[in-house]
Amino acid sequence: MDAVMTVPEPRNEPVRSYAPGTPERAALEARIKELGGTETELTMTIGDERRMGAGTPIDVVEPHNHAHVLGRMGNATETDVAEAIAAAREAAPAWRATPFEDRAAVFLRAADLLAGPWRATLNAATILGQSKSVQQAEIDAACELIDFLRFNVRYAQQIHEIQPLSPPGVWNRLEYRPLEGFVLAVTPFNFTAIAGNLPTSPALMGNVVVWKPSPTQQLAAHHTMRLLEAAGLPPGVINMVTGDGQAVSDVALRHAELAGLHFTGSVATFQHLWRTIGENIAGYRGYPRIVGETGGKDFVVAHPSADPAVLKTALIRGAFEYQGQKCSAASRAYVPLTVWKAIRDDLCAEAESLTMGNVAEDLSLFMGAVIDERAFAKHRAAIERARGVDSITILTGGELDDSQGYFVRPTILESSDPEDEIFTKEYFGPILGVHVYDDGAYDTVLHQLEGVSEYGLTGAVIAEDRAAIAAATEALRFAAGNFYVNDKPTGSIVGQQPFGGARQSGTNDKAGSVLNLTRWTSARSIKETFVPPTDYRYPHMGT
Numbered sequence: 001m002d003a004v005m006t007v008p009e010p011r012n013e014p015v016r017s018y019a020p021g022t023p024e025r026a027a028l029e030a031r032i033k034e035l036g037g038t039e040t041e042l043t044m045t046i047g048d049e050r051r052m053g054a055g056t057p058i059d060v061v062e063p064h065n066h067a068h069v070l071g072r073m074g075n076a077t078e079t080d081v082a083e084a085i086a087a088a089r090e091a092a093p094a095w096r097a098t099p100f101e102d103r104a105a106v107f108l109r110a111a112d113l114l115a116g117p118w119r120a121t122l123n124a125a126t127i128l129g130q131s132k133s134v135q136q137a138e139i140d141a142a143c144e145l146i147d148f149l150r151f152n153v154r155y156a157q158q159i160h161e162i163q164p165l166s167p168p169g170v171w172n173r174l175e176y177r178p179l180e181g182f183v184l185a186v187t188p189f190n191f192t193a194i195a196g197n198l199p200t201s202p203a204l205m206g207n208v209v210v211w212k213p214s215p216t217q218q219l220a221a222h223h224t225m226r227l228l229e230a231a232g233l234p235p236g237v238i239n240m241v242t243g244d245g246q247a248v249s250d251v252a253l254r255h256a257e258l259a260g261l262h263f264t265g266s267v268a269t270f271q272h273l274w275r276t277i278g279e280n281i282a283g284y285r286g287y288p289r290i291v292g293e294t295g296g297k298d299f300v301v302a303h304p305s306a307d308p309a310v311l312k313t314a315l316i317r318g319a320f321e322y323q324g325q326k327c328s329a330a331s332r333a334y335v336p337l338t339v340w341k342a343i344r345d346d347l348c349a350e351a352e353s354l355t356m357g358n359v360a361e362d363l364s365l366f367m368g369a370v371i372d373e374r375a376f377a378k379h380r381a382a383i384e385r386a387r388g389v390d391s392i393t394i395l396t397g398g399e400l401d402d403s404q405g406y407f408v409r410p411t412i413l414e415s416s417d418p419e420d421e422i423f424t425k426e427y428f429g430p431i432l433g434v435h436v437y438d439d440g441a442y443d444t445v446l447h448q449l450e451g452v453s454e455y456g457l458t459g460a461v462i463a464e465d466r467a468a469i470a471a472a473t474e475a476l477r478f479a480a481g482n483f484y485v486n487d488k489p490t491g492s493i494v495g496q497q498p499f500g501g502a503r504q505s506g507t508n509d510k511a512g513s514v515l516n517l518t519r520w521t522s523a524r525s526i527k528e529t530f531v532p533p534t535d536y537r538y539p540h541m542g543t
């Protein structure tokens with residue numbers, strides 16, 4: 001179309017309340033009932049074909065009621081993955097030739113469908129399959145995914161607007177090509193929005209994608225794929241393979257056309273994928289772009305001037321929302337003695353009072369279950385170890401029950417040893433380590449917490465004293481990619497706090513920002529000279 005088009009100005013999607021009696025609550029309850037009462041066939045999507053993965057069957061269950069099967073998938077085999085790559089490559093020429101505004105319209109439409117008729121479906125699938133409370137599902141599966149889809153379009157346009165200088169007689173242009181080949185998106189269980197963003201952001205930039213969701217997020221991933229189809233995404237642009245990922249690593253990471261990896265998950269998996277790419281580096285057509293966001297050991301440090309109520313709420317919400325299964329969750333806190341004395345009993349009482357259970361049946365609950373048996377076993381081992389360490393006192397929690405669902409009570413551990421593993425290791429669950437320090441030791445504590453963990457994802461300082469805020473901001477400059485002042489370290493919002501961390505927490509390419517989208521384009525410089533020279537001699541050579 002002959003026009004310079006501007007895309008709609010994005011706004012953050014408002015979070016709905018789901019208070020009893022609201023229409024959104026009624027719609028959600030009805031959809032939970034429908035999806036919870038169906039065993040969904042969790043097919044792969046390869047080109048225009050939907051079929052079950054040909055490998056071993058995998059059940060998707062409700063984490064808070066693990067006897068209840070929500071759906072079944074088949075582990076993708078090497079043949080399945082090879083066919084998904086072939087479908088992506090077949091779709092590539094038409095997709096990269098599709099004008100930006102037509103590509104953008106697909107994702108803007110997906111955002112509007114999700115804001116309207118699809119909202120209850122993605123929220124219900126996230127509550128049932130990932131055990132999120134209503135509030136946690138809404139900020140993730142609805143609002144954050146809508147924001148990713150809308151804001152990325154705006155960011156892509158901003159990238160297109162970056163153009164070089166053109167002196168008289170010359171027109172210089174930058175063309176933003178997609179990468180040559182396919183992008184592999186491998187996504188985690190804990191955020192439906194992240195799972196949706198990792199394949200769609202490269203696709204918006206004109207790439208074709210093979211997407212491998214986490215098996216424990218597959219119900220919401222399945223409906224995300226249907227949403228994209230309903231929005232008009234052409235077959236083959238995003239191909240979804242199901243299962244544990246083994247065949248995906250074996251085939252996709254060794255394929256000559258691998259152009260990029262868009263990953264979110266644990267450090268161990270990311271290092272395995274990166275190592276595989278390194279081992280195959282001579283076999284690719286180009287150098288695959290590697291973007292990976294991984295774990296965290298996220299801190300809250302309080303100064304003696306901290307408002308106790310602000311600190312207490314930041315710890316409760318930061319550590320225990322979604323059972324502590326956010327990469328950003330507060331899992332270590334450093335509190336001066338005077339402030340600790342003011343909050344300890346209330347903090348523990350509040351943690352004990354947090355409601356937990358079947359979040360799909362009771363929409364008033366604050367917490368659900370941890371994601372699966374493996375996570376449950378990891379938390380049990382961490383709590384059992386803590387019981388045997390002299391420097392640790394279990395102040396509250398420590399109870400676990402997997403008879404119906406994988407329930408771990410919010411647990412607060414106090415330790416006099418700031419080097420204990422509760423301050424260094426990511427448990428990814430509702431376990432908060434607290435170190436209490438003498439009020440005069442603030443600077444020493446900042447220095448100690450800066451280097452004790454290998455991660456650099458999120459952190460927060462709670463203080464009223466301006467100099468203390470400035471000291472933490474400076475001392476912890478490289479300890480967190482997302483740093484919060486007088487707030488919890490979780491809950492970043494697209495367009496407001498671009499998200500990601502460095503050190504072992506990832507490549508810090510900031511999901512949902514211009515910085516991320518630039519990784520999915522390979523720019524071409526074009527110089528056109530209007531009146532080209534016709535004689536090779538320069539004036540200094542004389543005639």
Ligand SMILES: NC(=O)c1ccc[n+]([C@@H]2O[C@H](COP(=O)([O-])OP(=O)(O)OC[C@H]3O[C@@H](n4cnc5c(N)ncnc54)[C@H](O)[C@@H]3O)[C@@H](O)[C@H]2O)c1
Binds near residue numbers: 186
């Ligand atoms: N920094 C961030 O933005 C961010 C966001 C969300 C989660 N996380 C991190 O993710 C982790 C939790 O997520 P998870 O448990 O799903 O992580 P995970 O590493 O277990 O799994 C992530 C994905 O990798 C796949 N996978 C695992 N082994 C594979 C292999 N050999 N080949 C190919 N794929 C493979 C999984 O099936 C899943 O799809 C935590 O460490 C958390 O901190 C980070």
Ligand SMILES: N[C@@H](CCC=O)C(=O)O
Binds near residue numbers: 190
């Ligand atoms: N962006 C989310 C965290 C994503 C990781 O799990 C937050 O800021 O809480």
